[in-house]
Every structure is written in C-alpha cells, then in structure tokens.
Amino acid sequence: MQIKVQAMGIYQTNCYIITVDEKDFIIDPGVNATEWVVKNVTNPVAILNTHGHFDHVWSNDELQKKLNVKLYTPKGDVMLLKESSWMPDLPPSTPDVEVEPNEELNLQGVKIKFHHFPGHCPGCSMIEIGDAMFSGDFLFERSIGRTDFPYSSTSDMKDSLQRFKKFDFDKTLYPGHGGTTTIKQEQQLADYWIGQL
Template sequence: MQIKIQPMGAYQTNCYIATVDGKDFIIDPGMGATRWVIDNVTNPVAILNTHGHFDHVWSNAEVQEKLRLPIYCPKGDAFMLTDDPLGQGTPPSEPDHIIVGDEELTIEGIKIKYRHFPGHTPGCSIIEIDDVWFSGDFLFEQSIGRWDFPSSSGEEMVKSLEKALTIDGDYTIYPGHGMSTTLKAEQRVIPFWIEQVKRTL
C-alpha cells in the first residue's frame, strides 16, 4: 500500500490517499482537499469517511462530483453530512453507502474493514486496510479524540477504548490529526485515558 498524506484547513486535518493494487481510496477529504486529491490520484474508486465532523468531510461533495465517486460513511454520523450540526457551513454531501457497526466490505476487489469506536461521535470508526488503521479522531499519538462535543459520549468512549485494548496484533495508525503511531504503542496509554474520561462522567 502507498499512502499519501496532506493536512487540510485550520485544524490541519489529515486527508489520506491509500493506493492498493493501483486503486486510490480517498479518506476524509477535509477543507480545501479537492485540488490536492485530483493532483494525486490516478485511479480513484471511493471516498471513505471515518466520521462526520466538518473538518473531515468538507470536500466530500466536491470530490465526489469531480471524480464521480461513491461516499462511504458510518451510520451514526450520516446526519452530519447533510445537517451541518456544528454550524460551520459545511457543503452538504449524501453518503452512497452506510456502514453499520463493524463491517467488512469489498470495493473494487479490495477488502476494507470498518471498526466502530463510538464516543467522539456516534459513528466514529477506524478504517482498516491490511495492517493499517486510519483512525480518524478516535486515536492519536499518545492521545484520543474529544468526548465533549454535541453527539459525543464519554460512556461510549470508555467502551470503545476498552474494546481497542482487546484487539490483538499490531497496526500502523494514521490519525485524523498529527503523526502516525502504532496500536501497540497506544494500548500502553489507553488505560490512562480510560481513567481520564471516567473522571468526567
């Protein structure tokens, strides 16, 4: 797999292009992502959203229109693509495929797995391709996503973090913001974050 990364917008939200067997998957096209995406794909096949926050989906509609691509989005966050719940003026987009819970799918012959980790948002998920996690705003290097937004849930975040501790094997993590890390490295600090979240409940 080849992975291209470009931070986008004021929040420096990582947009990724993951190329597998010559097929380009666009993950979280945020603010101003369209030109970079167009300049860096040769065979685009899908837009994959980890969750619905505006800084991750801002360019969904524009990229979809220009490249004629389907949008995949977790069920719990589909409303964010159309309703702009945080009032940021996000251009609305319509998901073509709704992902429910932990779901494995095949797109153009490539296996993609969504792992559902709600808390930051109701649909917050990581996208697993081979031994790589695109973790959106669930896990960052030595940190986790916020759980104090509208539609966030500290209780769900605790359950998701506990779930992440049970996963065997190692994965390289490419988060929605900041630098890459690994699942093993983050599993060492997840217990600390579980306690931090619990203190706020």
C-alpha cells in the same frame, strides 16, 4: 500499498490517499482537499469517512461529483453531513453507502474494514486497509478524541477503549490529526485515558 497524506484547513485534518493495486481510496477529504486529491489520484475508487465531523468531510460532495466515485460514511454519523453547529456553511453531502458498525467491504478486490469505536461521535470508526489503520478522531499519537462535543459520549468512549485494548495484533495507526503511531503503543495508554474520562 502507498499512502499519501496532506493536512487540510485550520485544524490540519489529515486527508489520506491509499493506493492498493493501482486503485486509489480517499479518506477524510477535509477543507479545500479537492485540488490536492485530484492532483494525486489516477484511478479513484471510493471516498471513505472515518466519521462525520465537518473538518473531515468538507470536500465529500465536490469530490463525489468531480471523480464520479461513491462515498462511504459510518451510519451513525450520516446526520452530521447535512449540518454542523460549528460550521453552518458546511457543504452538505450524501453517502452512497451508509456503513454498518464493524462492516467489512470488498471494493474492487480490496478488503476494507470499518471498526466502530463511538465516543467522539456516534459513528466514529477506524478504517483498516491492509497493514494500516486509519483512526480518524478516535485515537491520536498519545491522545484520544474529545468527548465534549454535541453527540459525544464519555461512556461510549470508555467502552470503545476497553474494546480497543483487546486487539491482539499491531498495525500502524494513521490519525485524523498529527503523526503516525501504532496500535500497541496506544494500547499502553488506554487505561490511563479511561481513568481520565
């Protein structure tokens, strides 16, 4: 598996291209991501959203049309693709597939699991592909997603962190912003963040 990453826009939102068996999966194509993505894919299969916030989905529609691939978005965040209270000029997009909570997909022989961890927003998910976990804005290196946005929920975030603590395996985490970390590293801080919420 090969992973390419480029931080996009003023919020430096990580856009990822994951290549498995010569198949390319695009995760969270943010602001002005299209040119970089097009230059770095050879066999695009799907666009995957960890959640629906504008800085992660800005280039969804443009890439759907340019690459002729399907868009997969967590069901709870589909409404966020149409409008943004922060960014009224958000280009709207429509997912081809509304992913159910904790659904596992098989896309051309590649297993992709959406782990539902609401709190930052209703559909917030981590996407597991092989030995990598793309944590979106649920978890960052030594930090967690904010819960003071519209549709955020502190109680949901606490519940999500409690469930995250129960993961009995370790993988590298690739967050929506900043550098990589691991499941085990962030599990050590889960109780601290629960106490802070």
